[in-house]
Amino acid sequence: MTKTYDYLIIGAGLYGAVFAHEATKRGKSCLLIEKRNHIGGNIFTENRNGVNVHKYGAHIFHTSNKEVWEYIRQFAEFNRYTNTPIANYKGEIYNLPFNMNTFNKMWGVITPQQAYDKIESQRSQYKNKNFLHREPQNLEEQAISLIGYDIYEKLIKGYTEKQWGRDCKDLPAFIIKRLPVRYTYDNNYFNDLYQGIPIGGYTAMVEKMLEGKEVRLGVDYLKKREELNKLLSKDTGKIIYTGPIDAWFDYTLGELEYRSVRFETEELPTGNYQGNAVVNYTDKETPYTRVIEHKHFEFGTQETTVISKEYSAAWKPGEEPYYPVNDEKNHELYQKYVKLAAKEKHVIFGGRLGEYKYYDMDKVIESAFKAVGKEI
Ligand code: FAD
Numbered sequence: 001m002t003k004t005y006d007y008l009i010i011g012a013g014l015y016g017a018v019f020a021h022e023a024t025k026r027g028k029s030c031l032l033i034e035k036r037n038h039i040g041g042n043i044f045t046e047n048r049n050g051v052n053v054h055k056y057g058a059h060i061f062h063t064s065n066k067e068v069w070e071y072i073r074q075f076a077e078f079n080r081y082t083n084t085p086i087a088n089y090k091g092e093i094y095n096l097p098f099n100m101n102t103f104n105k106m107w108g109v110i111t112p113q114q115a116y117d118k119i120e121s122q123r124s125q126y127k128n129k130n131f132l133h134r135e136p137q138n139l140e141e142q143a144i145s146l147i148g149y150d151i152y153e154k155l156i157k158g159y160t161e162k163q164w165g166r167d168c169k170d171l172p173a174f175i176i177k178r179l180p181v182r183y184t185y186d187n188n189y190f191n192d193l194y195q196g197i198p199i200g201g202y203t204a205m206v207e208k209m210l211e212g213k214e215v216r217l218g219v220d221y222l223k224k225r226e227e228l229n230k231l232l233s234k235d236t237g238k239i240i241y242t243g244p245i246d247a248w249f250d251y252t253l254g255e256l257e258y259r260s261v262r263f264e265t266e267e268l269p270t271g272n273y274q275g276n277a278v279v280n281y282t283d284k285e286t287p288y289t290r291v292i293e294h295k296h297f298e299f300g301t302q303e304t305t306v307i308s309k310e311y312s313a314a315w316k317p318g319e320e321p322y323y324p325v326n327d328e329k330n331h332e333l334y335q336k337y338v339k340l341a342a343k344e345k346h347v348i349f350g351g352r353l354g355e356y357k358y359y360d361m362d363k364v365i366e367s368a369f370k371a372v373g374k375e376i
Contacts, residue, residue, distance in 0.1 A: 004233045005031045010221045011242030013041020014361055015351030017209040018368035019240050026376045030213055031231060035220040038203070039210060041242075042352075043361065045201035048267060050302045051295045052201035057261060057310070057322070058278060058292045059202060062195035063362035069194040071365065076205035078196030081297055083189040085278035085290075089154045096280065097189055098151060099182035106150055112183035119181075122148025135173075142173035147181065158284035163312045197297045222247060232346075240371070242351035244321060245337045248344075253336050256356055259323040260315035264288075265308040273305050287311060324356045348375070 007023055009016045012034035020030045038044055042056040060083045063069050072078075087094040095101035103115040126144045136142035139160065143152045156176075157168055164171055198205040221228055222243070232239070241248060246256045277296035281288060288309040295305050315321065324330065334356045341349050350371055352359045359367065 002231065004231055005029045005237060006233055007031070007238055007240055008033060008221075008228060008232055009240040009242070011041060011351065011353075012039040012206070012210065012215055012217075013242055013351060014043055014206070014364045015242045015354075015368045016041070016240065017206050018365050019350070019372055020213050021209045022369070022372040023376060024213060026372075028376060029233075032210070032213060032215040033219050033221045033228060034215060034217050035243075037218045039215060039217070040203045040206040043202040043206070045203045047201065047203075048306050049304055051300055051304075051306045052203075052298060053265060053294045053306050053308070054202075054292065054297070055263075055265075056320075057263070058290075058294075058297070058308075059361065060190070060195060060197065060297070061361055062190040062192040063360075064191075064193045065362055065366065066193075068362045068365050072198075072205075075208040076198030076200065079199050079298060081197040081277075081299075082195060083278065084187040084276070085189055085280055086276050087155050087159075087280045087282045088286075089158075089282045092154070094155060095187045096155075097180040097182065097187075098147065098155070099187060100185040101187060102151070102155075106154070115183060119148045119151075122150065125149075138169050138173055139171035139175055140168040142176055143168070143179070146176070146179050155282045157282075159280060159282040159289060161284055162287075162289050165312065165314060199298060201298075237346070238375070239347045241347055241349050242354045244353040245334070245341060245349055245356055248347075248349070249337060249340055253340075254333055255317050256333055256337075257325045257330055258315040258321035259325060260313040260319055261322050262311040262313045263308045264311070265306060267304055267306050269304055271301070271303055271305060273307055321353060324352075324358055326358075330356070 006028040007030045009020050009030055009032045012032045016032055017039070020032055023030050043059050044055050045052040046055050060081065061072065061078065085096045087096050094105050100112065100115060103109050103118065107118050109115045109118055123145055126149060136145050140152070140157070143156050160168055160171070244256065246253070274291060274293050277293055279291045281290065288311050290310040292308045292310065293305055294308070295302060341347070348371055349355060350367060351364060355367070
């Protein structure tokens, strides 16, 4: 007789792995189906000559949720990595996020009051001259009204235009409602209580989560629905689906849109290429937005290094979906799919694609916890 399962989990990314781990712990049987030829989903890391390469983009774990932090550390030891990206503007280096180090480099100011006065004078000059006391009409006006001219010109304009493929004057103001500005000499990008990188890479961490679980790689569930559904326990079996929600319904209501990123990864015969894991290129002329040097996430001392140049790219149907598009059109379409999904009594839609939501890793874990709690 064919073995059947309480849960068929579609997708062996972080959401699927947390669900599988927790359900198994509670005595349920799970089978994971993954269409890629590896586990881990987008947090997958690939070992290249000792360097763990973040294949689908740089991933830094950060959270203020103690429960999540303790949970994830069952599966890996985390190092002390703190994200301190830098910006390269035509060869000038600035610390990010905007803080006293950035202001000191930009204007030579030393005290927080001097920095505050400088920013305030740039903001009010621009406001008096251009805004005529009206609301900012586009991203450029919004950025200058928040941070002044110099930082906008050198650190925001080019980077944002590359990201969106449009002039800042043609982008809506709401994209940057606030900007993180710190009047301290603190280069830590995140405000969260806990952060780090799993020593040995994310793939090893997910492997540990999936220890003893059955995983079928290289299988697209949607292409074999009928056959695979036979593996579900009759009447009680459920599907946890972490793929794109619109694909589940065969795009009957239309396709949800994504923003994409393209990575060019190369190994270089040098021990240290840029001295930092993350360097943003904030000028318009450099075609890529960031360069990631993967070894610095784990303080690597290998003889060679691996870097990835990140290019912002328009997304086309069929390509790897990265960031959901947060606009009204896509939100409305997603809500229509949610209504259809509610009718699928034996399916739980979860994770970044199933819920069409940008989720950091800690939020994915929280969301999977919630689903397990409700289910079992
Ligand atoms: P995924 O990782 O996408 O897993 C879903 C899995 O389902 C995939 O493996 C996919 O192949 C599989 N699948 C889909 N359809 C099918 C099908 N039909 N059949 C079988 N399998 C299928 N978060 C942070 O906390 N810190 C960061 O620094 C960070 N950086 C990021 C950088 C980028 C560029 C991006 C895009 C995201 C970043 N994130 C970061 C978010 C993080 O990637 C997500 O939180 C996490 O990967 C989501 O896990 P998931 O399981 O929901 O989705």
